[in-house]
Amino acid sequence: MKNDSIRLQPALPGEEAAFNKTVSRKKFLSALGIGSLGIAAIASCNKDDDGMGNRVPPGSIDLGKGDTGILNYAYALEQLEAAFYTKVAQSPYSGIxxxxxxxxxxxxxxxxxxxxxxxxxxxxxxIPALNVNFSGIDFSKRDAVLATAKAFEDLGVSAYNGAGALIDDKNYLLLAGKIVSVEARHAAYIRDLISNGSFADNTIIDANGMDQAKTPADVLMIAQSFLTSKLWGGNLPKS
Amino acid sequence: MNLYQLFSNMEKIDPDIYGRIDSRRKAIRNFAGIGGKLALAAVPLALGGLLNKAYSQSAPADITGVLQYALTLEYLEAEFYTKAVASGIIPGGAPTGALTTIRDHENQHVAFLTAVIKQLGATPVSKPTFDFTAGGHFATVFSNYDVLLAVAQTFEDTGVRAYKGQAGVLMSNNTVLTAALNIHSVEARHASHIRQMRRARTNDATIKPWITGKNPGGIDDDAVQKSYNGEELTTQAGIDLTGFVSANAASESFDEPLTYDQVIAIVQPFIKQ
Structure with missing residues (x-):
């Protein structure tokens, strides 16, 4: 099945037996209360078959498909982060x-x-060089800069973690792995600057001791608010 | 009826549908799926090849093998931090808080990997007997706070490299791959924090949250050095990064993997049996 839910839930004791039961799709559907009428209704509004769903919206930058799309997705996020820290270095916050x-x-x-x-x-x-929009960030304030840095770093980690399963080529997967741990080192450092000891606290790490993984759609929605260029990930792989 | 299309449409209408209803079941079904296949062939082989009942002699070639290997490394870290927190030499407040947070994560990783290996139909490897002095090499590991932090940093940086080295083997199962990536970045967060603790204690500005060159950060020790050799790369996929940034920044900006054999050579001295 495609669209794997990438956030793995903890296997609680006693629930394992229930997991082992295979739940057929039919049962799953009936559990949702979707009968054959519902199926027909949903199917009739399907647009994918005629390609309508894959048309790049006017004025948007298409990240592309396959591994190239994922690399462009990463390139877009790195452009955003690099532009942000370049600005931080150019106009250091007060009291740095x-x-x-x-x-x-x-x-x-x-x-x-x-x-x-x-x-x-x-x-x-x-993709081309992106135009960023940092108008909402007061670069003179430590709190504002570090809060944005934290958001970018945690987002970057979750983006790479989520992208791993979308990559086909083993070498690209390894490259993403080489980068994501450096982003995680950044994230931990920035978090500790804000509050020592928050490098991996329970606002970001779950009860399995795991970091987050986000889909490109979720990540792009957040990243878009810092960009004037419009990104479109509609052709990115889904699994 | 195109069920696949239907599921795809349902997800468009309610993007979170799997997350709310089916994520756990599906995750486990994925594991059960491979477990069935592995039980026939790979698992007996993997179990038959155990050395010291802790890990296999050869690099893991399948998902279960990688998870058993990861479990062994997590056992090492979990017991290390459990003993570290109980040692009585960690200053109260932030240092004890940080090591407790890390200890809890390592225990959670052990529990998670154990559960997943069982779901795959395999028997989790048992916890080895550890010697955190590494045969006397780190004799004061639980009595000298700086030695303790040096060992902690080495374990974390090694863990990051070890997980990275196995990503390719996990590609056949997206759920397992993503779980491993989600653990991998937590180990990197730990490494970053331990390095900051060491930096603060020593006032040594060359100890950074990231790895510069192959420098272990003021730890002059042949055994530790093995965990950093190979980190000094400044060229990635044929692209020379020193054309854009300094050699130090180029090496820091990408962490490097370690092979199974390299990692085993590093942790072997800490394993009694």
């Missing part, structure tokens, strides 16, 4: 310490390396 300056500059360089890596790897298939 020497240590913070050094490590936030490191992060900027890492994001620039990621951005340039994807640009070069994608070559002619790369």
């Amino acid at each position: 310490t020497a240590a913070e300056t050094a490590l936030l500059t490191d992060i900027r360089d890492h994001e620039v390396a990621h951005r340039e890596f994807f640009k070069k790897a994608l070559g002619a298939a790369a």
Whole structure:
């Protein structure tokens, strides 16, 4: 089945027997209260078969399909992060310490390396340079900058974690793996700057000790609010 | 009737439908699916190849094998942090809080991997007997806080590299792959925090939340060095990153995998049997 729900739930003791029962699709449907009429109604509004669902909205940048699409998706996120930390380094927030300056500059360089890596790897298939919109961020305030940094880093981690299963080529999967752990190191550092000890607290890590994985659709919705360029991921792989 | 199309449409109408109703069942069904196949062939082989009843002699070639290997590493970390928190040498407040958080995650990883391996129809490997002094090499691991943090950092950075090295083997099952990725990034968060703790204690600005070159961060030790060798790459997929950033930043911006054999060589001294 496609569209795997990528957030794995904990297997609680005593529930295992229930999991092992195969639930047929028919039972599953009837449990949802969807009869044959409902099926007909849903099927009649299907647009995928005639390709209508895959048309790029006017003025949007199509990330593309397959692994190229996922690489462009990553390239878009790295562009966003690199632009943000470049701005942070150019106009440091008030009261920034020497240590913070050094490590936030490191992060900027890492994001620039990621951005340039994807640009070069994608070559002619790369999406254009994106226009960012940071008008809602007060770069003079530590709290505002770090809160945005935290949001970007946690989002980046969840984006790569969610993208892993969408990648076909083993080498690209490994590259994504090499990058995501660096984003996680950033996320933990930024979180600790905001509140020491929050590097992996229960606002981000679940009861299985696991990080989050988000779908491109969810990630793009959040990323879009920081961009004037319009991204479209309608051709990205779903599984 | 095109059931596949139907499910796809239902998901468009209610995008969260699987999340609310079916995610757990489906996840487990995926595991059960592979378990059935593995039970016929791969599992007996994997179990038959155990060394010291802890891990197999050869690199895992299938999902169960990778999970058993991961479980062994999580056992190591879980017991290490359990003993660390109980050692009485961790300062109260933030340091004890952080190591307790990490301990709990490692225990959760053990519980999760154990449950998944069982769902696959295999028997989870049993916990080895550990020697965290590594035969006396780290004799003061639970009496010297700095040694304890150095070992912790080595375990975390090694764990990140170990999971990364197995991603390719897990590609055939998206649910397992995603779970492993979700553990992998948590280990990286741990590594980042332990490195910050070491940086704060030593005032050594070369110890960063990320790995610079193949520098272990002020730990001068041949055994530890093995966990960092190979991290110094500045070229990825044929692209030289020093054209864009410094060599240090280039090496920091990508973490590198370790093979099964490399990881076993690193953890072997900590395993008595």
